[in-house]
Amino acid sequence: MLCPCCSKKNYIDCCKPYHDGQEAPSALALMRSRYSAYALDLSAYILRTTHPKSPYFEKDRKKWQESVHLFSQTTRFLSLEIHGWGDDWVSFTAHLEQQGKKVLLKEKSHFEKLHDKWFYHSALSLDTL
Template identity: 45%
Template sequence: MKISTNSKCLCNSDKKYKKCCKPFHDGVLPTLAVELMRSRFCAFALKKAEYIINTTHKSNSDFTDDLKAWREDIELFCDNTKFISLDILEEINGLDESFVSFKATLLQNGQDASFKEKSRFLKVENRWVYVDGTFF
């Protein structure tokens, strides 16, 4: 999927993509975990596997040194998923650890695959990374 930089951002922020997630996809570091959460959702919707890989903590269960296989897995997931919306439910901000609870509305192969998760983020070498999450 591709979108215009002037389109509404896919993360459901009501901002244009160029003023929301695009700067992060282009290399600007998110200052808050919720910005990373939104930009990762948008990256999945836009099939930006490198961004997902680069913003995942090494302790995450998906993390692997086999980047080719990991990239292919992400791309397959993106190809089979329609990313409908992201709703941020709660943010708990810390200096080095933050939590973001959200609802992701998804369709996979035409079936509802929506879920709610409380995600954990750590700040490592001055940049936020996704560690893991708990479904609820």
């Protein structure tokens, strides 16, 4: 199976090792693996790669995981387009479909390291820039 992150690589050679517990070596690798985790409904991965100081971090992990799961269940992940990246950021457009409607999610995501591991911290919507 091709990886949902649109790398054109097989899932086992792309994001699967990170989903299985290997550390993503860069912000870009983490971003791709989070997109494919959403696509594959791996909500636990989304929770454990979110920075504890992220505005999206929720104390009620059960409720949080449920909402991530619901998002995955009600969204089709059509494709991921990466526009640019640096050490701690990635800008991208995610092409999604919800309730039969195409949705574009344009974002510049910000990542931070904690104990030498990359975490998703926050995002700027590029639609508002």
